[in-house]
Amino acid sequence: MGDITLTMNGAAISGREGMTILEVARENGIDIPTLCYLKELTPIGACRLCVVEVEGSRMLVGSCHTPIAPGMVIQTHSPKVLEVRRVLIELMMASHPDSCIVCEAANCCELRMRATDLEVGLPRFRTRLRYFPLEDENSNIIRDMSKCILCRRCVTACYNTEGKKMFSLAYRGFESKVIYDLDKPVGSDETCRDCDTCISLCPTGALRQPIKFGQRKKGPVLYVKG
C-alpha cells in the first residue's frame, strides 16, 4: 500500500509520493487517454488529452504531469472531461489531412484510435490544413510534417533517449513546426542514425521508415467501433 490516499471516481485509492495522477490511475486500472505522454520520458504536457477534474480546481488538470496530493478528489471520465477530450481530438483533426485511407500509419494511428475511443465522428472544427512537402531523401526516415500533431514526442525522445537534438520547435501559434536543423528537410547525407526511436513513437504517420521491398505494414489492423 502507498502512503498517499485519494479518491478517484468515487473509490478510495492510494499511491506513493511523487507519482502523477496518471500513474496512479493506470496502476488502478483506470484508462486515461494520452497522446504526448510517454512513460519513459519527462512529461511534455502539450496535447492536454489527459485532463481530469480535480475538486477545488477551476481548470481541468493535466494528469500526466500533476503529482498526487493527499485527499485529492478526482473524476477521470465525467461528462465535462469527456466533452473536453472530444473537442481536443477534433481540434487535432481540424488541420490534419484526410488521407487516412492511404496513410502508412492508418492501422496504428494513435490519433485515430483515440478518436474512435471517444466516439468522435466528423470533426465540428475544420481549419486550413498545413502543407509541407514530403521529406523523403534520407534512407532512414521519411517526414511528412503535414500530418504532425505537434505532440513533441520525437523532439523529447531524441534528446532524452538518444542524447541528440535532431529536432526542435520553430515558429509559433498555429504556424508552430517541428523542424530539423534550421528548418531544412532531412537530407540524404544528414547525421540521423537509424535508431528508429522517433519513428516508433510518432503517434501519426508524420514519421515513418522508408518501406523496403517485401516488408509488411506495421501494427495490427484497426477495428473501428460501431
Add this chain to the structure above:
Amino acid sequence: MPQAKIVLKNCGIIDPKDINTYRTKDGFKALDKARGMTAAGVINEIKTSGLRGRGGAGFPCGVKWEGARNSPGDEKYVICNADEGEVGTFKDRYIIQNDPFSLVEGLAIAGYTVGARQGYIYLRAEYSYLLGLLRGAIDQAQEAGYLDGFNIAIRLGAGAYICGEESALMESIEGKRGESRYRPPFPTVAGLWQKPTTINNVETLMNVAQIVLNGGGWYAQMGTERSKGTKVFSVSGDVARPGVYEMVLGSPLRELVEGLAGAKDIKMIQIGGATGRIIPYDMIDTPLAFESYLGAGAITVYNKSRDVLDIVGRTMEFLAEESCGKCTPCRQGMEWMVEVLGRFHRGEGLARDIGYMEVLADTMALSSLCGLGQAAPFAVVDTLKYFRSDYEKGISGK
C-alpha cells in the same frame, strides 16, 4: 472614491535620472527599514496590506513571497515583470519613465525578504529606450550602497506577448523558446533555473516601499474587502483624455471612463486588454476591483460607431498570432476562432458555428496550459452574451 497617489506618488515630482531627488522623498528608507526587520516581519506587513498582484492574476503578494522564502534552497531569484505586453496597457512604461527608483527599491525589498541575491527586470524589447534610465537608477542605487549583496540584471524580451506570462518569461530568461510550462511545480518552488522564484509586476513592486514605511494596516484601509489599495489604469480608445490614472480600488468604472477620461456614446468597454472581459455600457457602474473585473488595468473604450465583430476578430487575431503553440486547445482553437469570426464578419457565418464557438470556448478555458489560452475566448464569450444579435446578423443569408 476618488483618485489617489500611492504608486504614482513621485511621478512628475522627482527627477528619474537623479537618485538624490528620490532620497528627499523618503527614497530607500523603506529598504533600510525592511533590512532592520525579519523576513517574516516584512511578509507579515505585506500580507496585512492585502496587496494583490497587479499583472493580471491578482495573486496575494505576501503569500507568494512567503512561499519562495520557505522553499528550501540557498539560490533564489526575484523577477520584476516589465514585459507589459497586454493590449492597451502602458502604465508600467509611465512608471519606469518617471520613477525607476521606487521599482528598484521594491525589488530590493523583495530580494531581501525572499532571500535572493539576484534579481531580474524583464523589460519588453519595445521599451529598450528605457534601458538607459533603468540602468542608471540601478547603478546609482548600487553606488550609494543600497544594493549591497543584491544584484539586479535587466533582460530584454524579443517581442512576444507570451513572454509576459510568468513561466514563459522564465524560459526566455533561461535563453529558451518562450513557452509556458505546466504547473505545479509553481515558480515559488521551482522557477527560474528550477530555483525558488518570485515574479511580480512593476506596479505590484511600486507599492512595496509604501507598505513597509507606513505599515500594512495603513494600506488595507483603502479599497474594498478583497481589493486593497489603488490601481493604475491605462485608459485608451474612444475617450477625450486617454492616459494613466490611479484610482482607489472599488471606484466605479463610470467615474474613470466618463468622468476623468471624458468618454461619450459608449457602446462597450474592454477591461484587461485582449484577454480581458468586455462589458456593455449598461454595466458602467461596475466597481473597479478584483471582485468584478480588473486584469492589469487596461480600459479600452469603444463608442457606438464601432463594430463588435471587427473588434472581437482583431482581438482573436492578436491572440492567435501570440499563442506559443505548445498546447492543442490554444494553438488549434485560436486558428478556428479567427477563421470563423472572419466568416461572420463577412456575413458568411453558419448558424451552428455559434454553438460550436461556445463549446470551444469552454474547452479552451478548461484545458489550456496557461492564462493566454484560458482567457483567450473571453472576448467571444462576453460578446456572445451581450451582443449576440451582431453574430446573428453575420449568419449567411440573413
